[in-house]
Amino acid sequence: MKNKLRLALLQMHVEAGYPEANFAKLSTMLEDAVSAAEKPDVILFPEMWNTGYALTQIQTIADKEGERTKAFLSAFSKMHRVHIVGGSIAELREDKVFNTIYVFDREGNVTADYSKIHLFRLMDEEKYLAAGDKLGTLEIEGAKAGMMICYDIRFPELARKLALEGAKLLFVPAEWPHPRLHHWRTLLTARAIENQMFVIACNRMGSSGDAHFFGHSIVLDPWGEAIAEAGDEETIIYADIDLSLVDTVRSKIPVFEDRRPAIYEA
Numbered sequence: 377m378k379n380k381l382r383l384a385l386l387q388m389h390v391e392a393g394y395p396e397a398n399f400a401k402l403s404t405m406l407e408d409a410v411s412a413a414e415k416p417d418v419i420l421f422p423e424m425w426n427t428g429y430a431l432t433q434i435q436t437i438a439d440k441e442g443e444r445t446k447a448f449l450s451a452f453s454k455m456h457r458v459h460i461v462g463g464s465i466a467e468l469r470e471d472k473v474f475n476t477i478y479v480f481d482r483e484g485n486v487t488a489d490y491s492k493i494h495l496f497r498l499m500d501e502e503k504y505l506a507a508g509d510k511l512g513t514l515e516i517e518g519a520k521a522g523m524m525i526c527y528d529i530r531f532p533e534l535a536r537k538l539a540l541e542g543a544k545l546l547f548v549p550a551e552w553p554h555p556r557l558h559h560w561r562t563l564l565t566a567r568a569i570e571n572q573m574f575v576i577a578c579n580r581m582g583s584s585g586d587a588h589f590f591g592h593s594i595v596l597d598p599w600g601e602a603i604a605e606a607g608d609e610e611t612i613i614y615a616d617i618d619l620s621l622v623d624t625v626r627s628k629i630p631v632f633e634d635r636r637p638a639i640y641e642a
């Protein structure tokens with residue numbers, strides 16, 4: 377297992393309803409990320425980056441079976457020998473639209489996928505999107521990791537399940553708007569502390585209609601300390617992490633040995 381990983385989080389503006397503009401923007405930011413003095417091992421970007429929340433048009437603009445996204449990101453990851461946790465896209469599968477992450481390894485293979493399982497009613501997701509029904513697990517350089525999408529972070533039992541399955545990192549693409557910056561930071565920090573794992577969360581920035589997205593993409597270590605955090609501008613943030621810190625924290629405060637699930641789990 378490779379313990380040291382360099383992460384890049386692409387905090388981008390998303391043009392709601394304009395996949396062409398979003399593919400072009402992502403392409404530019406991806407090129408910037410791999411041109412950095414020290415190339416990243418893993419790249420993450422925001423939720424629904426291809427369409428944004430243009431939900432009334434989503435059936436026509438969603439990516440059919442994710443084919444366009446997979447062709448684009450597979451070619452990029454292979455060319456630049458980089459892992460990609462592909463934000464999430466609106467993906468048309470049969471007649472339903474899912475909010476789906478695809479993961480690519482350094483050879484351009486799709487190694488995992490996850491469709492958001494908790495739909496966020498405040499943004500009308502349940503009216504236009506279908507929910508996934510399986511856990512999001514992946515491996516990066518031999519390390520187990522988990523995926524959750526945005527609203528999913530309000531469900532601590534999901535993050536705990538991923539940690540119990542061995543995840544040392546948790547990837548979270550998001551489109552999380554004002555006024556809930558305090559919730560964003562607090563929930564992500566809690567997931568990192570309680571599960572003693574790295575949390576890597578990439579939010580979009582900018583506005584779409586009445587929704588204003590604050591960015592604040594963040595990388596938290598297993599102590600819950602922010603080791604990189606963006607402001608509200610369009611930017612790329614980088615973080616160098618050492619996965620051995622997960623074992624160090626878990627041996628100092630052995631939460632996973634001390635659990636008493638027989639008392640509090642149904």
Ligand SMILES: NC(=O)CCC(=O)C(=O)O
Binds near residue numbers: 526527552
């Ligand atoms: N796209 C989302 O799931 C937004 C979640 C959110 O804003 C929240 O407060 O939860």
